[in-house]
Amino acid sequence: MNPERVIRDMPAHGAFRIIARAAHTISRKNIAPGALRVLYRLHEAGYQAFLVGGAVRDLLLGGHPKDFDVATDATPEQVRALFRNCRLIGRRFRLAHVVFGREIVEVATFRGGSDDGSGDRHLVDGRLVRDNVYGSIEEDAVRRDFTVNALYYDIADFSVRDAVGGMDDLQHRVLRLIGDPQQRYREDPVRMLRAARLAAKLDFTIAPETAAPFATLGPLLAEAPPARLFDESLKLFLGGHGLASLRSLERHDLLIHVFPATARALRQHPDTPFRALLEQSLASTDARVHEDKSVTPAFLFAAMLWGPMRLTEQSLIDGGSDPSAAWRHAVDRVLREQAQRVAVPRRFAVMVEEIWSLQPRFAQNAKKSVFRLLEHPHFRAAYDFLMLRVAESPGLAELAAWWTQAQQLDRVMLTESLAALPVLPVAPTLPGEPPPQLKRLRRRRRKRGAGKTAAPPKGAGE
Numbered sequence: 001m002n003p004e005r006v007i008r009d010m011p012a013h014g015a016f017r018i019i020a021r022a023a024h025t026i027s028r029k030n031i032a033p034g035a036l037r038v039l040y041r042l043h044e045a046g047y048q049a050f051l052v053g054g055a056v057r058d059l060l061l062g063g064h065p066k067d068f069d070v071a072t073d074a075t076p077e078q079v080r081a082l083f084r085n086c087r088l089i090g091r092r093f094r095l096a097h098v099v100f101g102r103e104i105v106e107v108a109t110f111r112g113g114s115d116d117g118s119g120d121r122h123l124v125d126g127r128l129v130r131d132n133v134y135g136s137i138e139e140d141a142v143r144r145d146f147t148v149n150a151l152y153y154d155i156a157d158f159s160v161r162d163a164v165g166g167m168d169d170l171q172h173r174v175l176r177l178i179g180d181p182q183q184r185y186r187e188d189p190v191r192m193l194r195a196a197r198l199a200a201k202l203d204f205t206i207a208p209e210t211a212a213p214f215a216t217l218g219p220l221l222a223e224a225p226p227a228r229l230f231d232e233s234l235k236l237f238l239g240g241h242g243l244a245s246l247r248s249l250e251r252h253d254l255l256i257h258v259f260p261a262t263a264r265a266l267r268q269h270p271d272t273p274f275r276a277l278l279e280q281s282l283a284s285t286d287a288r289v290h291e292d293k294s295v296t297p298a299f300l301f302a303a304m305l306w307g308p309m310r311l312t313e314q315s316l317i318d319g320g321s322d323p324s325a326a327w328r329h330a331v332d333r334v335l336r337e338q339a340q341r342v343a344v345p346r347r348f349a350v351m352v353e354e355i356w357s358l359q360p361r362f363a364q365n366a367k368k369s370v371f372r373l374l375e376h377p378h379f380r381a382a383y384d385f386l387m388l389r390v391a392e393s394p395g396l397a398e399l400a401a402w403w404t405q406a407q408q409l410d411r412v413m414l415t416e417s418l419a420a421l422p423v424l425p426v427a428p429t430l431p432g433e434p435p436p437q438l439k440r441l442r443r444r445r446r447k448r449g450a451g452k453t454a455a456p457p458k459g460a461g462e
């Protein structure tokens with residue numbers, strides 16, 4: 001698409017469509033108190049002050065935004081002068097954060113459309129690496145990503161301003177990139193992931209011209225900073241719409257650029273049981289997020305990379321590798337390759353390895369191993385992962401059920417149950433391999449000393 005045509009199609013400067021208070025649904029009672037205070041304070045000081053971005057979009061859709069962004073014509077320094085509880089952050093985008101306890105309101109100065117040399121804008125190979133050129137609200141609107149993200153709620157008269165057709169797109173539930181898609185993705189390839197994520201989160205369709213460049217420009221994501229892709233991964237998969245995000249990324253052929261090994265594992269084996277594990281994992285993570293429970297990036301990465309890790313391990317074994325060396329090498333290789341795309345902080349990578357390496361230990365039935373495993377700091381995450389693996393390998397169901405029950409028992413009961421409950425199989429030869437079919441021991445009266453050692457091997461091997 002010709003960029004000039006798009007710019008000309010948009011209303012000229014100042015030609016905002018203004019939707020009066022009576023004609024939209026945004027009510028001040030749904031705006032966080034801190035954000036309202038910032039808007040009023042800026043307004044009273046004579047500056048323009050608007051709520052903008054995702055908050056306006058979500059309020060218009062009837063949602064409850066978690067964060068509120070404010071746009072103003074005051075410079076970051078002028079903002080700082082107005083608020084005691086304010087700090088300036090960011091290099092790529094200089095911003096003011098105004099802090100009210102747990103609420104942080106992000107205040108950004110309108111970005112300009114052109115750099116006359118006085119501002120601070122920096123492009124490398126068409127990529128926007130710094131953008132601190134200030135401008136008017138009209139200029140600010142057209143440099144935002146999607147039309148529905150460029151609506152401004154004006155605290156002066158409670159109207160909504162729309163310079164890019166965002167209201168129409170919102171009504172039709174369409175995500176449309178502002179301006180020339182090719183150019184906008186070249187400036188910032190992460191916008192492709194934002195498109196997939198927001199379409200998933202909002203249940204919007206991506207406009208055809210907005211999705212068209214994915215096939216050719218998707219590979220630009222390989223050049224996005226891995227730290228930024230880590231942040232974006234958390235938004236994609238730990239934001240409460242992880243399963244929908246996965247489907248959206250797969251549908252638009254973008255997963256391959258962020259989680260290449262995962263995409264390949266899912267694509268090469270269309271009905272791989274790994275898909276069941278991953279989808280189950282994302283669905284339960286979504287449920288936890290909606291219940292306000294904690295989620296950890298380690299668990300996400302353990303699930304995303306489990307399939308690739310097992311495939312790598314298998315191919316190493318097929319190539320003659322010793323099974324335990326194959327496991328170790330597969331873990332190293334998969335984590336190292338993923339780190340080239342997404343910078344997983346060390347502490348999470350270590351926990352991914354632990355969640356995985358604890359898996360074979362669930363199949364060890366010696367009393368000492370059982371107690372040690374229960375006391376392991378990452379027992380809970382590893383156990384949750386074992387539950388997930390049941391989706392992949394239904395043969396693990398009985399083992400998982402045993403561990404579910406084991407956690408309810410005190411030490412004495414647990415010791416007894418080691419003999420009385422289904423006997424755990426011997427450790428599988430392959431770490432993480434589904435255990436052989438479990439057999440149930442006939443209930444016996446406990447003899448003195450029973451349970452001090454491993455549950456009798458009878459039943460396990462018979």
Ligand code: ATP
Pocket residue numbers: 052053054055067069143144145146149150188190191235
């Ligand atoms: P979310 O619901 O995930 O918070 P959001 O739209 O609020 O969605 P943010 O990352 O909070 O996303 O960004 C706030 C606003 O900043 C966006 O609505 C958009 O107007 C603008 N924006 C964010 N990232 C970009 C980008 N990469 N390019 C252009 N504009 C962007």
Ligand code: MG
Pocket residue numbers: 053054055067069
């Ligand atoms: Mg936001």
